[in-house]
Amino acid sequence: xxxxxxxxxxxxxxxxxxxxxxxxxxxxxxxxxxxxxxxxxxxxxxxxxxxxxxxxxxxxxxxxxxxxxxxxxxxxxxxxxxxxxxxxxxxxxxxxxxxxxxxxxxxxxxxxxxxxxxxxxxxxxxxxxxxxxxxxxxxxxxxxxxxxxxxxxxxxxxxxxxxxxxxxxxxxxxxxxxxxxxxxxxxxxxxxxxxxxxxxxxxxxxxxxxxxxxxxxxxxxxxxxxxxxxxxxxxx
Numbered sequence: 030x031x032x033x034x035x036x037x038x039x040x041x042x043x044x045x046x047x048x049x050x051x052x053x054x055x056x057x058x059x060x061x062x063x064x065x066x067x068x069x070x071x072x073x074x075x076x077x078x079x080x081x082x083x084x085x086x087x088x089x090x091x092x093x094x095x096x097x098x099x100x101x102x103x104x105x106x107x108x109x110x111x112x113x114x115x116x117x118x119x120x121x122x123x124x125x126x127x128x129x130x131x132x133x134x135x136x137x138x139x140x141x142x143x144x145x146x147x148x149x150x151x152x153x154x155x156x157x158x159x160x161x162x163x164x165x166x167x168x169x170x171x172x173x174x175x176x177x178x179x180x181x182x183x184x185x186x187x188x189x190x191x192x193x194x195x196x197x198x199x200x201x202x203x204x205x206x207x208x209x210x211x212x213x214x215x216x217x218x219x220x221x222x223x224x225x226x227x228x229x230x231x232x233x234x235x236x237x238x239x240x241x242x243x244x245x246x247x248x249x250x251x252x253x254x255x256x257x258x259x260x261x262x263x264x265x
Contacts, residue, residue, distance in 0.1 A: 030220060046073065072096040073216040077260030079107055080130065083149050083227050089190070089256040091222050098212045100197040103165065109184040111228035114235060117182045118192065119173075120262070121221045122211055123159025128219040131157035131257035138251075140229050140240050151225065151254055152244050158221035158259065160212050162202050172196050177246055179253060191225075215262060224258040 072094065078091035089107030110116055121181055122128070131154040136147035164175040167183055171194075175181065183192045199208040199215075206214070214220065227253055229239035240251035 030219055033230060037216045040083030049050070051132040054215050057079070070096060071216060072101075072214075073217075073264050075215070075220075075262040076265045077262045078221045079105075079124070079222065079224065079258040082131070082154075082256045082259055083229075084133075084146065085109060085111075085227055085257040087224065089223070089224070089258060089260075091262065093259060093262060095121060095212060095216050099201045099210045100163070100195075100199070102193070102195045103197065103254040105165070105190070105192040105222070105224075107185075107190045108188060110188050110190055110224070110257060111226050111252075112185055112188040113225055113235065113252075114228060114233075115179045115182045116190060117177065117179060118165040118224050119161045119176060120163040120165070120215065120221070121158040121160060121223055121224075122162045122214050123155070123205065126155070126219075126221075127157050128159070128221060129157050129261060130154075130223075131256075136209060138240075139239075143230075144239075148240055148251070149256060150244055150251065151223075151256060153224070154171075154256055154259075158223055160205055162205060162215075162220070163190065163199065165194065165197075167194070168193070172200050173202055177193040177249065177254070179249075217265070218263040220259050220262065222262055223256050223258050225254050227252050227255050227257045 075093045077091040081087045086110040091105040093103040106179040136149040137253045138148040141147045166181040199212040235250045235253035237250045243249040243251045243254040
């Protein structure tokens with residue numbers, strides 16, 4: 030588990046294993062469409078069904094179109110979120126990850142000394158979903174460096190969130206892979222969409238009272254960074 034390095038690198042994005050995807054050469058029969066021919070467009074439509082984490086009650090769905098090394102468009106709808114609060118949303122991937130959403134059985138925390146409810150932190154979920162490879166901000170940078178830029182992530186309205194953004198470039202991520210290898214992995218169904226942010230004590234704010242400091246950045250409350258919903262982006 031790369032937990033120590035995660036804490037050190039939180040402000041600039043999470044780091045993980047490396048990925049090298051190779052496609053073996055193959056001969057196509059005459060007249061067959063050589064869809065893997067080098068230089069041809071690789072376009073895949075993906076969708077995800079978002080399920081709750083941390084007993085949030087959140088749910089939703091997402092669709093995305095990935096072409097070559099770019100997300101042509103991604104749309105996300107979710108309900109049951111912390112109301113009127115910013116929600117960081119990322120695409121996660123890691124070569125050593127399971128490419129799936131974590132379960133509450135993997136939680137290593139509790140909400141507080143007075144509330145023993147299991148609490149799944151972002152770090153607890155890393156073995157399942159891997160590191161941040163895309164930050165789904167509303168404006169500006171979309172690399173892992175913006176992973177904690179809560180002022181540029183979408184905010185829910187009454188617990189409902191709608192997000193849409195186009196022309197997001199995949200980038201090289203140190204320790205994870207090149208833009209091409211990450212795009213290939215996401216097209217292959219190994220990208221996991223994670224929505225973050227939980228108002229555990231229902232006081233309409235992310236604060237330190239309910240769950241203390243975030244393991245990603247001690248200047249942020251855990252409520253603002255813990256995962257609240259998750260889904261695997263798969264072809265349809």
